[in-house]
Amino acid sequence: PRSVPLVSPQVGSYRDISPESLSLFRLLEPQIEILVLGTGDRVERLHPAVLKQMRECGIAVEVQDTPNACATFNFLTSEKRVAAAGLIPP
Numbered sequence: 001p002r003s004v005p006l007v008s009p010q011v012g013s014y015r016d017i018s019p020e021s022l023s024l025f026r027l028l029e030p031q032i033e034i035l036v037l038g039t040g041d042r043v044e045r046l047h048p049a050v051l052k053q054m055r056e057c058g059i060a061v062e063v064q065d066t067p068n069a070c071a072t073f074n075f076l077t078s079e080k081r082v083a084a085a086g087l088i089p090p
Contacts (some may be wrong), residue, residue: 009032014040014046017039022086032059033060033081034046034059034082036064036069037087038065038066038088039064040088044063064074066087
């Protein structure tokens, strides 16, 4: 039987962002090129292991404050890039 990763949509702050909480983004088809993460009112540093795991899956991660992350996501999709966004409200 195929195992399905645990998907944890309960992300209330940047501290909750983990490889497990981003597992859904690794399952998307077609595979996304870039994941834009909005960390609220300000840009926050994510744990290097989170970024490394996404990079190893071929997904670039852009971390920004949420208003700028929204603008970046809109720009990427207008350029026909395969992108996804994870946004924490400011």
